Amino acid sequence: MDFPLLIGIFPQVLLDGLILGFMYALIALGYTMVYGVLEFINFAHSEIFVVGAFVGVEILLTLQAAGLLEIFSPFLVLLVVLLLGMLASGLLAVTVERVAYRPLRGAPRLIPLISAIGVSFFLQDAVRLVESIWRNAFNLVYPTMDTLNIRYSFTETLDVSVKSLVVIVASLLMLWGLHALVNRTKIGKAIRAVAEDQATASLMGINVNRMISLTFLIGGAMGGAAGVLFGVQYSLINPYTGFIPGLKAFTAAVLGGIGNIPGAMLGGLVLGLLEAFAASYLSLLTGGAFGAEYKDIFAFSILILILIFRPKGLLGEVVRERA
Amino acid sequence: MLDVRDLHVYYGEIHALKGISFRVAQGEIVTLLGNNGAGKTTTLKTLSGLLAPRRGDVLLNGASLAGAPPHGIVLKGITHVPEGRRIFNRLTVLENIEMGAYTRSDRGIAEDMERVFAIFPRLKERRAQVAGTLSGGEQQMLAIGRALMAKPRLLLLDEPSMGLAPVLVEQIFETVQAINRQGVTILLVEQNAAMALSIAGRGYVLETGEIALSGAAADLAGNPEVRRAYLGEA
Ligand SMILES: Nc1ncnc2c1ncn2[C@@H]1O[C@H](COP(=O)(O)OP(=O)(O)OP(=O)(O)O)[C@@H](O)[C@H]1O
Numbered sequence: 001m002d003f004p005l006l007i008g009i010f011p012q013v014l015l016d017g018l019i020l021g022f023m024y025a026l027i028a029l030g031y032t033m034v035y036g037v038l039e040f041i042n043f044a045h046s047e048i049f050v051v052g053a054f055v056g057v058e059i060l061l062t063l064q065a066a067g068l069l070e071i072f073s074p075f076l077v078l079l080v081v082l083l084l085g086m087l088a089s090g091l092l093a094v095t096v097e098r099v100a101y102r103p104l105r106g107a108p109r110l111i112p113l114i115s116a117i118g119v120s121f122f123l124q125d126a127v128r129l130v131e132s133i134w135r136n137a138f139n140l141v142y143p144t145m146d147t148l149n150i151r152y153s154f155t156e157t158l159d160v161s162v163k164s165l166v167v168i169v170a171s172l173l174m175l176w177g178l179h180a181l182v183n184r185t186k187i188g189k190a191i192r193a194v195a196e197d198q199a200t201a202s203l204m205g206i207n208v209n210r211m212i213s214l215t216f217l218i219g220g221a222m223g224g225a226a227g228v229l230f231g232v233q234y235s236l237i238n239p240y241t242g243f244i245p246g247l248k249a250f251t252a253a254v255l256g257g258i259g260n261i262p263g264a265m266l267g268g269l270v271l272g273l274l275e276a277f278a279a280s281y282l283s284l285l286t287g288g289a290f291g292a293e294y295k296d297i298f299a300f301s302i303l304i305l306i307l308i309f310r311p312k313g314l315l316g317e318v319v320r321e322r323a
Numbered sequence: 324m325l326d327v328r329d330l331h332v333y334y335g336e337i338h339a340l341k342g343i344s345f346r347v348a349q350g351e352i353v354t355l356l357g358n359n360g361a362g363k364t365t366t367l368k369t370l371s372g373l374l375a376p377r378r379g380d381v382l383l384n385g386a387s388l389a390g391a392p393p394h395g396i397v398l399k400g401i402t403h404v405p406e407g408r409r410i411f412n413r414l415t416v417l418e419n420i421e422m423g424a425y426t427r428s429d430r431g432i433a434e435d436m437e438r439v440f441a442i443f444p445r446l447k448e449r450r451a452q453v454a455g456t457l458s459g460g461e462q463q464m465l466a467i468g469r470a471l472m473a474k475p476r477l478l479l480l481d482e483p484s485m486g487l488a489p490v491l492v493e494q495i496f497e498t499v500q501a502i503n504r505q506g507v508t509i510l511l512v513e514q515n516a517a518m519a520l521s522i523a524g525r526g527y528v529l530e531t532g533e534i535a536l537s538g539a540a541a542d543l544a545g546n547p548e549v550r551r552a553y554l555g556e557a
């Protein structure tokens with residue numbers, strides 16, 4: 001076995017894993033926060049993510065067509081794109097809840113789930129329809145910006161592009177911001193109170209429906225941010241791009257303990273890292289018997305093992321309930 | 324202040340409240356007694372907006388509460404301490420207390436928090452602790468302290484003594500009296516009829532969704548029927 005190589009690629013693999021993990025973490029927050037307040041899996045969340053990515057690409061393509069893309073600072077452009085993507089996805093998530101979930105609030109559990117799957121298909125095809133009419137294409141490529149593609153070589157095996165740094169910094173800021181919002185602000189505490197006990201929260205004067213909308217807004221915005229960052233990092237998007245990241249982010253949310261916000265962050269990172277390490281090391285360690293294409297099998301086997309031993313997830317709540 | 328008129332409440336087909344009427348005047352402690360399943364909790368839940376009556380009305384200072392959501396009723400000055408405490412287990416003690424003050428944004432919040440801590444010093448010691456790990460008695464203190472943070476004019480208490488040791492029951496009832504002396508009107512639901520009647524001015528007895536008896540607390544405590552059914556006399 002080539003030990004120097006194994007060690008040499010380590011930083012690069014770690015970096016790739018972190019980027020992927022942050023992406024999963026951002027998306028997973030939307031699943032876990034909604035589950036926290038409604039005990040329901042929002043299967044349309046992967047499309048909320050995709051809409052963020054499309055809003056981002058549309059703004060960038062429009063700027064590019066107008067010849068404005070390289071005029072402004074790329075960081076400023078990205079910031080604006082990110083914020084608009086978050087806004088669009090957040091508002092879309094709120095709308096979806098109002099239209100497709102709230103009327104079914106009292107219905108048996110499976111019903112809103114079916115509704116979510118319906119919304120998911122609807123949004124995929126809506127994006128496809130709009131882009132087909134508008135651009136005559138629905139496989140879109142994020143325009144590149146020169147500054148973002150600059151790469152810094154740290155060692156022979158580690159070089160980091162500016163855009164990767166942007167993705168990491170933006171993800172960290174958002175995860176930190178969300179953590180602060182949920183734990184330190186009155187509204188964040190109210191969301192947690194609603195997640196625990198809606199009736200009692202309403203007795204505190206909390207407007208439960210408003211908090212549920214807010215949860216969708218925040219979760220949706222995180223998903224939209226992930227969509228933009230996904231586009232920036234991996235370039236190619238289409239209306240069906242959300243499926244795999246969505247599924248993995250959902251898995252990450254379960255891994256961390258569904259309903260648990262720090263859990264979603266941790267679960268995302270663990271899954272991203274597992275996947276990156278499996279992709280790079282599997283074939284090296286098995287002498288080529290298992291290639292990178294086995295990464296998901298490997299990553300998910302580990303997940304299953306973790307869940308066998310911790311069925312409530314890594315940070316799943318084991319709160320004593322007292323009478 | 325509170326005027327309940329011919330309230331009918333159903334759970335599906337179950338007719339839980341069959342036309343009850345009662346009043347609570349400003350500054351009173353009124354107790355609502357009754358056996359398990361009589362409809363006491365149902366009454367309080369209807370007053371705080373968690374349940375909607377099918378018929379009848381609740382007037383607060385002359386204005387109907389019909390159709391008001393629970394969070395709207397809190398704003399009108401009614402705070403409900405639910406049966407079984409229902410504190411937020413995953414929030415800290417301090418966060419629970421902050422949620423009690425959710426509707427407020429005035430400068431008096433910190434001061435009121437100190438007042439709650441003065442009544443229940445135990446809560447101050449444990450303010451950073453996750454509330455789910457408190458003992459039952461401490462949880463009841465938290466539930467009452469949290470409700471006081473809303474600065475209610477009318478406090479609805481659902482069995483505050485449930486599951487507590489006698490010393491603690493004593494302390495909780497003293498606290499209720501102290502809160503009342505500060506000008507908070509109280510509607511107290513209790514199974515511990517002796518205690519409730521000892522601090523209340525008036526009382527009502529609910530039996531299977533109807534008001535069977537009512538009167539001054541002293542009269543009720545002397546009523547042979549009440550003594551037999553609720554005060555454990557043979
Ligand atoms: N969610 C519900 N669904 C159906 N029936 C209910 C529900 N809640 C209460 N009931 C019924 O309504 C009646 C009144 O219940 P309620 O909880 O008001 O009684 P209570 O006087 O508070 O009793 P306790 O002293 O045991 O707390 C009971 O017959 C009860 O079975």
Ligand SMILES: [Mg+2]
Binds near residue numbers: 364365406481
């Ligand atoms: Mg009851």
